[in-house]
Amino acid sequence: MKQAADIRHVVLAGSGVMGASFAQIFAAHGYSVTLYDIAKEALDKAASLIAINQKAMVDQGALTQEESRDLVQQIRYTTEKAVFTRADFVLEAIVEKMAVKHSFWPEVSELVGEDVVLATNTSGLSISQIAQAVKHPERFAGMHWVNPPHLIPLVEVIAGEKSSTDCLETIRSLALRLEQHPVMVHKDPPGFVLNRLQYALLREACHIVEEGYASLEDVDSVMKYGLGMRYACLGPFETVDFGGIDVFYNVGSYLFGQLCNDTCVPRIIQENFEAGRLGVKSGAGFHDYSGDKAAKAIAKRDAEFLKLSQCLFGKREDV
Ligand SMILES: NC(=O)c1ccc[n+]([C@@H]2O[C@H](COP(=O)([O-])OP(=O)(O)OC[C@H]3O[C@@H](n4cnc5c(N)ncnc54)[C@H](O)[C@@H]3O)[C@@H](O)[C@H]2O)c1
Ligand SMILES: O=C(O)[C@@H](O)[C@@H](O)[C@H](O)[C@@H](O)CO
Numbered sequence: 001m002k003q004a005a006d007i008r009h010v011v012l013a014g015s016g017v018m019g020a021s022f023a024q025i026f027a028a029h030g031y032s033v034t035l036y037d038i039a040k041e042a043l044d045k046a047a048s049l050i051a052i053n054q055k056a057m058v059d060q061g062a063l064t065q066e067e068s069r070d071l072v073q074q075i076r077y078t079t080e081k082a083v084f085t086r087a088d089f090v091l092e093a094i095v096e097k098m099a100v101k102h103s104f105w106p107e108v109s110e111l112v113g114e115d116v117v118l119a120t121n122t123s124g125l126s127i128s129q130i131a132q133a134v135k136h137p138e139r140f141a142g143m144h145w146v147n148p149p150h151l152i153p154l155v156e157v158i159a160g161e162k163s164s165t166d167c168l169e170t171i172r173s174l175a176l177r178l179e180q181h182p183v184m185v186h187k188d189p190p191g192f193v194l195n196r197l198q199y200a201l202l203r204e205a206c207h208i209v210e211e212g213y214a215s216l217e218d219v220d221s222v223m224k225y226g227l228g229m230r231y232a233c234l235g236p237f238e239t240v241d242f243g244g245i246d247v248f249y250n251v252g253s254y255l256f257g258q259l260c261n262d263t264c265v266p267r268i269i270q271e272n273f274e275a276g277r278l279g280v281k282s283g284a285g286f287h288d289y290s291g292d293k294a295a296k297a298i299a300k301r302d303a304e305f306l307k308l309s310q311c312l313f314g315k316r317e318d319v
Pocket of ligand 2: 122123124145146147148194195198
């Protein structure tokens with residue numbers, strides 16, 4: 001099975017929000033990169049998203065104009081599946097539907113070399129279940145990044161029931177070569193670790209707004225100026241240690257039973273979804289992204305993430 005040191009040409013399947021970002025990360029670290037998608041227009045959209053991201057990085061001084069130009073020139077785009085025959089590693093970031101992933105993997109895992117490690121960026125679908133469609137499933141695992149991956153370094157390396165230790169080590173080692181922070185997830189429950197934590201919090205955030213306890217904007221502020229700031233430096237267990245386990249025990253004794261325990265998608269998310277308000281990608285979501293607001297919002301987010309990343313983790317020489 002290929003090790004991280006053997007990987008040169010990476011094929012990224014799915015040129016959407018995540019694929020476009022992955023292309024920049026791998027290219028910035030010297031890999032030959034091909035973005036594959038079924039839709040030519042998706043590839044074109046990825047190229048313009050990459051341009052926005054790269055302009056933000058140059059404006060922030062993270063890259064020179066020349067470095068950015070060289071990086072962008074390393075990224076190729078194709079709708080041809082033959083590209084998989086030349087892959088040393090495949091990272092899939094196609095649409096989050098099990099049926100689509102099950103239709104994608106049989107052909108691709110047949111096209112690639114038998115020693116090529118294969119990874120999926122699924123947000124929370126069962127790795128073991130996706131692996132049922134993969135030839136040689138021992139070389140398949142989860143490699144779950146956080147959006148935007150060119151700025152947020154966490155990567156979950158998730159073991160499916162058949163993932164071999166060599167496969168997991170190749171993915172972990174590759175994440176380190178890409179200056180990411182891999183964490184090993186030993187089983188593949190829905191949502192793994194990051195999304196179980198993120199969605200537990202999102203459920204409560206929606207509940208707070210739906211019950212009228214606080215506005216959507218102020219709930220966002222509670223995270224940005226309170227919990228988010230603290231969690232940028234301390235994890236939940238470190239936080240409890242600093243606050244006092246006795247204090248958290250006493251608060252928990254009356255609060256845990258009061259938290260939202262709904263099992264359906266929160267109403268305010270469902271309403272936006274059904275109205276086609278998908279967020280930045282559609283020009284509107286919980287906030288307005290019409291006109292040039294989307295590009296401005298991405299640039300503002302990237303600038304803030306970059307400053308925070310440089311402050312917390314030191315200057316990143318490249319993305
Ligand atoms: N967006 C996020 O915040 C985020 C973060 C982490 C993980 N993920 C996961 O990454 C994956 C992609 O998410 P995204 O936000 O980039 O989605 P997206 O909708 O932006 O992009 C998906 C891309 O896949 C392409 N595609 C669909 N079916 C395909 C197929 N059969 N073959 C090749 N390409 C195909 C689409 O044309 C589209 O360009 C999902 O599994 C998602 O859960 C998303
Ligand atoms: O938040 C992220 O970037 C990831 O955890 C994603 O996996 C996200 O949570 C998904 O729900 C898609 O946005």
